[in-house]
Amino acid sequence: MQKKNTRMSFLNRHRYLLAGILCLFGMCLLSAQDKKANPGAPGKKDSVAVGQQKADTSGKKKTRVDLLYADEAQADKQLRPDVQVLIGSVRLKHDSMYMFCDSALIYEKINSVEAFGNVRMEQGDTLFIYGDYLYYDGMSQLAMLRENVRMINRNTVLTTDSLNYDRLYNLGYYFEGGMLTDEDNVLTSEWGEYSPTTKLAVFNHEVKLVNPQFVLTSDTLKYSTESKIATILGPSDIVSDKNHIYSERGEYNTATGQAELLDRSVLTNEGKKLTGDSLFYDRNLGYGEAFNDVRMNDTVNRNMLTGDYCFYNELTGNALATIRAVAIDYSQGDSLFMHGDTLRLVTYNLNTDSMYREMRVYHKVRAYRTDIQAVCDSLVYNSKDSCMTMYYDPILWHGSQQLLGEEVKVYMNDSTIDWAHIINQALAVEQKDSVHYNQVTGKEMKGFFVDGDMRRVEVNGNVLVVFYPVEEKDSSLIMMDYTEGSFLKMLLKDRKMEQGTFVGKTNGVAYPLDQIPADKYRLPSFVWFDYIRPSSKEDIFNWRGKKAGEALQKSDRKPVASPRNMHIKRNNK
Structure with a gap:
């Protein structure tokens, strides 16, 4: 009996031990699951x-x-x-x-x-x-x-009523209107974002940047609060007191006033519009540069500079164009196109009552308008006296007439030619046919214009004339008059020589057409430069030099000795 009780007691102890082990195992399992679900739980602090x-x-x-x-x-x-x-x-x-x-x-x-x-x-x-x-x-x-809501990052403040801030990307953005301000600028838009890490902000929809010097409006804009550079990503306007910039892509440094603009941006300043594939503008220094297919249009004076490079300084009023540079005057119904290696505009006495400008064109100058063409090495137009001076082998063509000399001055009146002055070795040639030419030479020559047409010519000093009167009915040639004198007045009609009158001593001979001496067909200084003449506005880019031996030669003729007054008239047989 005692042995049996001892055995039962042993079994019971084993049952209790087994139950304890199972309970302990269960508690460990629950504890492990709890730690897996919520490791590092704070216990009582959880409250x-x-x-x-x-x-x-x-x-x-x-x-x-x-x-x-x-x-x-x-x-x-x-x-x-x-x-x-x-x-x-x-x-x-x-x-x-x-x-x-x-x-x-x-x-x-x-x-x-x-x-x-x-x-x-x-x-x-x-x-x-x-x-x-x-x-x-x-x-x-x-x-x-x-x-x-206000987000403050050093000197930058973003203000709005609805802001989401993403800590993972350190990025704040608003979507119901907001404003970002720093030391220099105030920017507002409907939607915007700002990164305190990169100091970059992006704005969309009704963007407006207000600076003490200008106002920038855009649809899409990127802005750095560190560099103060606004990156234009959509149609934008930058307006100041005198300037207006339009651009769809580029950068504008709001601190330095420097802009680098692309995609046919436009800079407008008091009636002058500068357009190019790319523009550089410095607001503080007051100048702009444009590159590739550049146009600088003066809508007030109705003229334009074009080329692949243009420079304009609004503080001095100076400008320059080069690389296929062309000056275009469209103040009249017919536009004048002038090309040279370099076109330069220089302004004197800016912002005063005595202000005037000089347009300088050099070298290899070629000009075209339907009624007048010109070639020379260099040219200067002065707005003070409305005079255009052509230097170094200048040649003018007006209809069938060719005018040339050592120097040519053309005086303008309201953008139309008033009169022209040919100085030294003046030569006027009018082509009648492939063989016969009316010719006049002298020390100087003055041509006077009415409504753009030359109507009167005065020739002074050692005048030589070859003139072919014509029949009124069929314009056939009648004879050839060869005359020498000291002063000649000529009248023109429909761009053709109509009559001429010598004043003072003259000497001349009239030749039938079949008895003209071979040495009288051409004056000593005669030359016909029709092969140089610009034929269109596109042809102004094609420089053609003079043939060897066709340059003007200085004359050593003495003044005429025999007196004679001669009146040359149409139909004078």
């Missing part, structure tokens, strides 16, 4: 703070929002077991971000916070965000602030 760490299904660690302080904390484990209500001087922390507010709700399961009243977020000593309301998602690290 006043949301825990330390949590692992999501992707294996990335997520930190929980910590409660640092609250005047009062409440929780209803029956109705809302996962929500803590915090009241008074609330301070929260998530990683390096601190949050302050008057009251808050902490949602433990989704690791999120709702904050109310005097909301403030601080990250380091450079980023501060204020608002009336905040919803912060600790899982995605996205903060959504509403009403009276």
